[in-house]
Amino acid sequence: MASPPHTSKTLKLERYNSYLRRLHSTKVLNASSKLIFRVTLLIALVLILFFTLNYPPLSDKNPNHAHLHHHNFLSAALFTSSAGGDAWEKQVRHSSTPKKPNGLSVLVTGAAGFVGSHCSIALKKRGDGVLGLDNFNSYYDPSLKRARQKLLLKNQVFIVEGDLNDASLLTKLFDVVPFTHILHLAAQAGVRYAMQNPQSYVSSNIAGFVNLLEVAKAANPQPAIVWASSSSVYGLNTQVPFSELDRTDQPASLYAATKKAGEEIAHTYNHIYGLSLTGLRFFTVYGPWGRPDMAYFFFTKDILQGKPIDVYQTQDKKQVARDFTYIDDVVKGCLGALDTAEKSTGSGGKKKGPAQLRVYNLGNTSPVPVGNLVSILEGLLRTKARKHVIKMPRNGDVPYTHANVTLANRDFGYKPTTDLATGLRKFVKWYVDYYGIQTRAKKDSDINSEHPEESP
Numbered sequence: 001m002a003s004p005p006h007t008s009k010t011l012k013l014e015r016y017n018s019y020l021r022r023l024h025s026t027k028v029l030n031a032s033s034k035l036i037f038r039v040t041l042l043i044a045l046v047l048i049l050f051f052t053l054n055y056p057p058l059s060d061k062n063p064n065h066a067h068l069h070h071h072n073f074l075s076a077a078l079f080t081s082s083a084g085g086d087a088w089e090k091q092v093r094h095s096s097t098p099k100k101p102n103g104l105s106v107l108v109t110g111a112a113g114f115v116g117s118h119c120s121i122a123l124k125k126r127g128d129g130v131l132g133l134d135n136f137n138s139y140y141d142p143s144l145k146r147a148r149q150k151l152l153l154k155n156q157v158f159i160v161e162g163d164l165n166d167a168s169l170l171t172k173l174f175d176v177v178p179f180t181h182i183l184h185l186a187a188q189a190g191v192r193y194a195m196q197n198p199q200s201y202v203s204s205n206i207a208g209f210v211n212l213l214e215v216a217k218a219a220n221p222q223p224a225i226v227w228a229s230s231s232s233v234y235g236l237n238t239q240v241p242f243s244e245l246d247r248t249d250q251p252a253s254l255y256a257a258t259k260k261a262g263e264e265i266a267h268t269y270n271h272i273y274g275l276s277l278t279g280l281r282f283f284t285v286y287g288p289w290g291r292p293d294m295a296y297f298f299f300t301k302d303i304l305q306g307k308p309i310d311v312y313q314t315q316d317k318k319q320v321a322r323d324f325t326y327i328d329d330v331v332k333g334c335l336g337a338l339d340t341a342e343k344s345t346g347s348g349g350k351k352k353g354p355a356q357l358r359v360y361n362l363g364n365t366s367p368v369p370v371g372n373l374v375s376i377l378e379g380l381l382r383t384k385a386r387k388h389v390i391k392m393p394r395n396g397d398v399p400y401t402h403a404n405v406t407l408a409n410r411d412f413g414y415k416p417t418t419d420l421a422t423g424l425r426k427f428v429k430w431y432v433d434y435y436g437i438q439t440r441a442k443k444d445s446d447i448n449s450e451h452p453e454e455s456p
Ligand SMILES: NC(=O)c1ccc[n+]([C@@H]2O[C@H](COP(=O)([O-])OP(=O)(O)OC[C@H]3O[C@@H](n4cnc5c(N)ncnc54)[C@H](O)[C@@H]3O)[C@@H](O)[C@H]2O)c1
Pocket: 109, 110, 111, 112, 113, 114, 115, 116, 133, 134, 135, 136, 137, 145, 162, 163, 164, 165, 184, 185, 186, 187, 188, 189, 190, 203, 204, 208, 228, 229, 230, 231, 281, 282, 283, 284, 285, 286, 291
């Protein structure tokens, strides 16, 4: 069949339709290029915003500032809320400025801790400037740390709340204050807990210590550093009394191993960067405001509550003994070490000459069997303990500690003067006051007259 013939009317209609199609496609093209333009503009804006927030301006040459800029958003937010601003800087400066000519300006890490709080107040009382740093972790009751913090505030010592591993915060502190010394006491303490939470020891005692040394080495002037090692580095050493020359390569716990690692790390930073470093090996420190995880403390609590206490014996049924050292003696040792610490020799992160590297025992030189400790407590609390004598489990504890302190005596006159009975009396007095316990011990006039209210 033939197709229908073309008339002029159908031709016109077709031309009109094709015109309409062209018109439509041009509109679509225009609309889509507008859309592409807008999307590109939006992406560009997002990218500009992202780079502005994440990278420092090219003109900022201060490496410390660059470091701060690279800090992640979350901690930057925390940082500005807890540390920073004019009021905060004023408080930091006020706390760390010495009140006497040639006084020290000391950053005390672990200032809310047992030894740290005592040392901070002792330094402040003699006119030195002190700034504390502590992360207030919950290894033991943080309310005790908060109570120590309150006491420090009363004594004009401000504690910055932060972690040793926060490089930006530490750098900021050194930007604000030219510390002459660091008394580094912050650590994960405790021998037994290392089996439960080994990573916390690595984080605070190794990574945190390295972080602090990195900041100290870069600071101008470099501070001198006195830090807490531990008698636990003697580990399975059988030579008594323990001397600094004895071997320390047989740690019995991860805690001891991290302290030993600290001593080796100290050697490295002294050798490469000229940091002046003094390690103090404390021997079972005890006293008021002490640590609830230590035997003298939880024995007191359990005896008062009528609970049984585990008293350890060695594998060959001998008494476990400790060279218990009273806090005031240890504080004197720490201050003596700070006063005799020579200046670091480096600057701009580079060593300029040999620097001092020391290690000292700070003990009491007279070990006491743990059984005797319990008898003294029974007497002070006037309560019989329910003793449960068992073999010492293999949990990192060592059977015996005994310090030779000849070196500390020679170099800064360290001479412990408090025997265990005297020191425990002061501890028990504090304990019953602090926890508001009505005991027969509390009525004992001997105990009541001993201890001044305020000293930590
Ligand atoms: N008390 C002793 O018998 C004894 C014996 C040997 C060695 N030492 C050492 O002496 C030092 C002081 O001991 P202490 O008995 O006062 O202990 P402590 O636990 O009372 O004090 C340590 C303080 O450091 C803080 N801290 C821990 N990790 C931190 C971190 N990463 N950043 C910031 N703060 C952190 C804790 O919150 C705590 O307040 C420690 O280094 C400890 O290992 C103590």
